[in-house]
Amino acid sequence: MFENLKPLDPDPILGLINEFKADESSLKVDLGVGVYRNEQGKTPILEAVREAEQRRIREENTKEYLGGAGEVAYNQAMIKLLFGTDSAEVDNDRVRAVQTPGGCGALRVLAEFLVRCNPDATIWVSNPTWANHMPLLGEAGLKIREYPYYNYETHSIDFDEMMETLSHVGKGDLVLLHGCCHNPCGADLDETQWHALAKLANLKGFTPFIDIAYQGFGDGVEEDAIGVRVMANHVEEMVVAQSCSKNFGLYRERVGTAFILSKNTKQADIAYSQLLNVIRGMYSMPPAHGAAIVRRILEDEALKTMWMGEVAEMRHRIKTLRVELVKGLAASGFNRDFSFIERERGMFSFLGLDPEQVAILKKEHSIYMLGSSRVSIAGLNAGNMQYVLDSITKVLKND
Numbered sequence: 124m125f126e127n128l129k130p131l132d133p134d135p136i137l138g139l140i141n142e143f144k145a146d147e148s149s150l151k152v153d154l155g156v157g158v159y160r161n162e163q164g165k166t167p168i169l170e171a172v173r174e175a176e177q178r179r180i181r182e183e184n185t186k187e188y189l190g191g192a193g194e195v196a197y198n199q200a201m202i203k204l205l206f207g208t209d210s211a212e213v214d215n216d217r218v219r220a221v222q223t224p225g226g227c228g229a230l231r232v233l234a235e236f237l238v239r240c241n242p243d244a245t246i247w248v249s250n251p252t253w254a255n256h257m258p259l260l261g262e263a264g265l266k267i268r269e270y271p272y273y274n275y276e277t278h279s280i281d282f283d284e285m286m287e288t289l290s291h292v293g294k295g296d297l298v299l300l301h302g303c304c305h306n307p308c309g310a311d312l313d314e315t316q317w318h319a320l321a322k323l324a325n326l327k328g329f330t331p332f333i334d335i336a337y338q339g340f341g342d343g344v345e346e347d348a349i350g351v352r353v354m355a356n357h358v359e360e361m362v363v364a365q366s367c368s369k370n371f372g373l374y375r376e377r378v379g380t381a382f383i384l385s386k387n388t389k390q391a392d393i394a395y396s397q398l399l400n401v402i403r404g405m406y407s408m409p410p411a412h413g414a415a416i417v418r419r420i421l422e423d424e425a426l427k428t429m430w431m432g433e434v435a436e437m438r439h440r441i442k443t444l445r446v447e448l449v450k451g452l453a454a455s456g457f458n459r460d461f462s463f464i465e466r467e468r469g470m471f472s473f474l475g476l477d478p479e480q481v482a483i484l485k486k487e488h489s490i491y492m493l494g495s496s497r498v499s500i501a502g503l504n505a506g507n508m509q510y511v512l513d514s515i516t517k518v519l520k521n522d
């Protein structure tokens with residue numbers, strides 16, 4: 124039966140990774156992959172993670188099944204991290220959380236859950252959004268439509284157009300929002316805009332679906348949760364997919380969380396039973412190791428402080444690189460304003476180059492980024508910054 128299958132092209136990002144690996148240039152620079160890199164170009168294991176992992180290995184005394192919801196103490200710690208320690212919604216027992224295999228796992232189980240709530244549901248996603256949202260949400264059965272978000276001319280959010288489009292979305296449909304550090308554009312909603320969206324959700328009845336994969340990479344661990352908290356404060360129902368891949372550097376351990384906010388405790392219990400049933404039919408139970416590390420970090424004051432410091436270090440490095448990139452581009456003397464890169468948040472920004480310029484940077488300079496000119500800022504470092512600046516300058520001068 125396999126002869127019926129047609130071969131597929133590799134995923135564009137994975138394809139780019141392979142091209143980069145095969146490139147023999149000693150000058151090559153990877154700005155494509157959405158993974159944090161330090162000054163040495165490495166993705167380090169955080170010290171807090173190392174310490175928690177050693178403790179876990181000493182303390183672990185069974186490999187028994189974990190259960191569909193994962194580790195209960197992890198779920199409680201994640202609720203606190205995201206909703207805060209003084210959340211009325213948590214106090215009123217309206218929030219449920221389950222440990223998932225990464226943020227992707229959370230997105231997919233929530234999508235399956237939402238199709239059970241409404242088989243005809245449409246989810247509205249920002250234009251642009253992370254490419255993997257489409258298969259993760261669409262293949263569960265949600266219909267996908269786009270709302271305007273990023274304006275490539277002004278390099279800012281088209282908030283009025285976004286609100287206008289969403290004012291036609293009603294009950295039974297969903298709106299996907301990036302909690303912070305928008306992937307791919309780096310342009311984030313401010314607190315006032317979150318309030319306006321929360322009001323609109325209440326007025327029109329649509330359900331917010333927040334994806335937060337970079338908590339701590341924008342303005343701070345607490346600050347980056349503001350969108351989730353404002354929304355939770357206003358609406359009766361919402362769902363949130365969270366990832367520990369980036370902020371705990373636990374990419375390959377697959378740690379994430381799916382949250383459901385319900386109207387009341389009774390509804391929360393019903394929703395939770397459905398979510399567990401979805402999980403049972405998909406992968407039965409999440410893996411234990413990564414979440415056990417995260418739980419240990421969040422429960423231990425000293426480890427948590429160490430982790431917060433390491434997240435701050437990653438955040439500050441990205442911000443500094445943004446400033447240096449803008450300064451360097453300004454110094455190259457052409458009449459183009461790149462200051463938006465400094466205003467944007469998290470790992471990603473569009474440089475504003477066209478696909479042909481992106482192709483020249485790859486072919487002639489061995490600098491790799493997505494075709495949209497999305498760059499992962501953490502791929503820059505003191506060793507390659509000037510080379511990247513000179514290469515971009517050359518490409519733009521030939522424009």
Ligand SMILES: Cc1ncc(COP(=O)(O)O)c(C=O)c1O
Nearest residue numbers: 157225226227253306336366368
């Ligand atoms: C916007 C967004 N959501 C979710 C994820 C999922 O991350 P993971 O499944 O690796 O935890 C990512 C990862 O790149 C992302 O960029």
